[in-house]
Amino acid sequence: MLNLAGETRALRRLVSRCRARGSADDVHELRATARRLEVYLRLLKWQVLRADLHRLIRALGPLRDCDVASQATLGLGFEQWLVARRAGELARMRAELGAPRVAALLTALDALPGLHLGTAKQVGRKLEVAAAERRGSGFEALHRSRRAARRARLARAWLGEDVTALKQRQQLMGVACDLSCLSRLLREFGDERSASVCDRGIERLVGCFS
C-alpha cells in the first residue's frame, strides 16, 4: 500500500533533483510520483490540483521522450540530434519546475487529507471498468488504453490490492507506445535532415524487432 506522506516528500525531493541534475531516472521517477498523486486525488473525488499535476507531467514529457528514444541505437546522427534536443528540453523543464506555481502545488499536496476507504474503493472499481472498456485501433487509442490501465493499477496500489495483472498489461502496451514515440522523433529528425535518413532509421528500427 502506498504512503501519502512518503509520496509527497518524494515529489518535493524529485522536483529539486530534476532542477539540479535532471537525469533520465529523476525525470521518470518524478512523472511516476506525480501520476500516483493524480490518482490519489481521483480516489478522493477531487477535481482541484489535478490540472496542476497534469501540467507538471506534461512539462516533463518531451524530456522523457528523448530518454526513451535514446535507448535505440540507430546511428545516422540520430543520437547526437537527441542529445542536443534533450539539452533544450532540460532548460525548458528547469524553468517550468522553478515557477512559483510548482512551489504552491507542493504546499497544497503536503496537506492532502486521508482517503475515505469506501469512496476510494468505489472510484477504484470505476477506474478498472473504464480500463477494461477502452477499445479502438491506432496508437492514440493504445495510448489512451495504457493511461486507463495505469490509473486502474495505481488506484489498486493506493488501496493495497494486487496489481500484477494490470502491471503486465500496461507494460505490454508500453513497448508499443515507446515505439510510437521513437518513430515520431525519427520523423522530426528526418524533417530536419532528409526523408531518406528517416526511412533508413525506420528500417533499422524494424530490423531490431524482426
Add this chain to the structure above:
Amino acid sequence: MQLFLIRHAIAEEGADDDARALTKKGRARFDDTIRLLEALDVRFDLVLHSPKLRAVQTAQRLHRLVEGDFEVTPLLVEPPSRALLEACEGDRVALVGHEPSLSALLGWLVTGRPAGGAFELKKGAVACLEGEPRPGKMTLRWLIPPKVARAC
C-alpha cells in the same frame, strides 16, 4: 469579464496554517452559498485558488459550477498584484483566497486604490465584479455574505 472573489469557508484552528481544514459548519454553510450561486446560474471558466488547504477545499466544493480548469497559485497568499490580474484569463473567473488580500483586491479593482477596509468579506462570502480586470475598472455587481445565502 466577471470576476468572483470568494473567501474560504470556516476552517478549524491549528498551528500549521497551510493545513487547516474546513469545519463541518464551514462546509455546510458554504454549500448553502453554492446552492444560491447555482440558482443564480453562476458558472466559472477558471478557478484560481491559494495552496492553503482551506482554500483548496473551498475551491473543490465549487466543482459543480466549474466548466473549465482549477489552478493553484501562490499569488492568492500575497497582497493583490498585477500578476494576479494577468492570471485571470477567461470571461468568468473565480479567485478563492484569504483576508485581508481579497478585500484589498476588491477595493483596488473598484476604486483604483487599495481600500481593503471599505469592504467586508466574511468567511464563505462571494463578491461578483464586472468589467476589465484592472485597478479602478471593475464594478461591484453583488456581494453575498453567508448569512444571506443561508436565508435564501
